[in-house]
C-alpha cells in the first residue's frame with residue numbers, strides 16, 4: 001500500500017523530468033502500480049484509513065510523485081456539480097482546450113509540496129483529454145472547471161511542471177485575463 005513516505009517531495013529531480021509513455025497494453029506491473037495509486041487517493045479520503053496511516057487527503061496523484069517517471073495518473077474526486085471522477089489513466093493527453101481560463105480562488109497545493117505557496121494558478125477552463133484506463137479502453141473526457149483543474153495539475157506533473165510555475169510572480173493574486181473562478185463555473 002502507498003503511504004506518505006513513498007510520496008516524493010519537491011527538490012527531487014524526478015518531479016522535473018518529462019515522464020515516458022507507458023507501453024500499452026500495460027504490463028501487469030504498471031497495471032498494479034496505477035491501481036495502487038488510485039487506492040492511495042481513495043484511502044487518503046477515508047477518515048479511518050487516513051488517520052491510521054497519517055495520509056494527507058488528496059484528489060489526484062501522478063506517477064512521478066511516487067518516483068516513477070511514467071505517464072500515469074489517478075484521480076478520485078467529486079466536482080462542484082457533484083460529478084464523480086474516479087480513474088487511473090495511462091498516457092493522458094490534452095487534445096484541445098479553451099482560450100478562456102479558470103482558477104481556484106484559494107490557489108493550489110500539492111501532495112509533493114510541504115509548504116503554502118499563495119497565488120492564483122491559471123488553468124484552461126475547458127479541456128478535452130484522451131487516455132487509456134485500467135480496463136485498457138481508450139477514453140475521451142471533456143472536462144471543465146474543477147475537474148479540468150485537477151487533470152491539468154496531474155498532467156503537468158508528467159511534464160515536470162509544478163503548480164507554482166504558473167503563478168504570476170509580479171502579481172500572484174491577480175486573476176488572469178479572460179477567466180472565471182472554478183467555484184463559479
Ligand SMILES: CC(C)(C)[C@H](NC(=O)Nc1cc(F)cc(F)c1)C(=O)N(CC(=O)NO)CC1CCCC1
Pocket residue numbers: 044045056057058059060061062065108109110111112149150153154157
Ligand atoms: C495537495 C492537496 C491540498 C492535498 C490537494 N487537495 C485538494 O486540493 N483538495 C482536496 C483534497 C481532498 F482529499 C478532498 C477534498 F475535498 C479536497 C491535492 O490532493 N492535490 C493533488 C496533487 O497534489 N496532485 O499532484 C492538489 C490539487 C490542487 C488543484 C488540483 C489538485
Ligand SMILES: [Zn+2]
Pocket residue numbers: 109110111112153157
Ligand atoms: Zn501535485
